[in-house]
Amino acid sequence: MKKIYVVLLIILLTPVAVYAWNDCPYGLLNDPFPGQCPRYTDTNHDSICDHSQSPTSASTNNTQNLNNNSNENNNSNNSSSDIQKDNSVPSENYYLIPVAVSTTIIYLVTYLLYLENMLKKKIFYKIWNYVLIASFILTGLTGLIMIIIVNYGIGSSWNLTIDFWHAEFAIIMAVSTIIHFHLYWKPLKKVFTG
């Protein structure tokens, strides 16, 4: 029965993970100016919300714009360099739902393998302990670096990148910690019940 629940959870969560990569929280496609929500952003100036566009369609539209505006070479050069800058700098989107759901799906798959006796208990526990330790080390180190940056007022182009990866590893760490609670549920209960 437990296996059926795990399989059902994987089936239910997979579309969420896939759909969540589409950036728009309302699932809008090619949302025109001024947009239907307060998150409207237009970095490539095509009057369509970037969140409602897939990266490929955004670049296609941009290429079309560049071809159409042949007499505005300087402007188009500027916009393409802006786009390159945007690609190199992490966005404000931290992929909270996709990263969290993907980690949960991977856990459920390994849990299913464990229930099916295809994965030894020791290995199953080790995998998730290592995931937790690795994500903790990376979150902790990036966090400490950011504290030092803030405390000493160090400004560099890496600040946003470190912030982005701190958030990504922290999401994995938070999910792994909840998984850790699930794996060690009995000892955890003992902490409070004695």
Added chain:
Amino acid sequence: MTYDLITISIPLILTYCASYILYRKNHIKRSLHIRLWNILILITFLVSAGAGLTLISLVEYGIALPISQTLLYWHIEFGIAMFWIAIFHIHSYWKYPQKQDPKESSSKKEPSNKKSAGNKGRKVN
């Protein structure tokens, strides 16, 4: 705004050392030493991760609240504490032999009787 990296780290390290020495000298039980730090790691995790996830959600949806800065401050302060307590947690369980349930040896013979990970698969009925 600066964050209290040193003023949080040093007292925590000293407290852990004191607790560890007390346990090693048999003044307190290992279970008490472990329980104390397990409760602390749980509290710091709940505050730090809760504030962090709230902040990420606010940023993702472009919401700026007046409490965001306070939230960030406490996320970092509790995060510093959690960082050290997590290291203590790893130290506490590093190569520490886990209690082996006598029934578990029978589970190795009969893997089909294995219980869920939520129950740690220790007890076999």
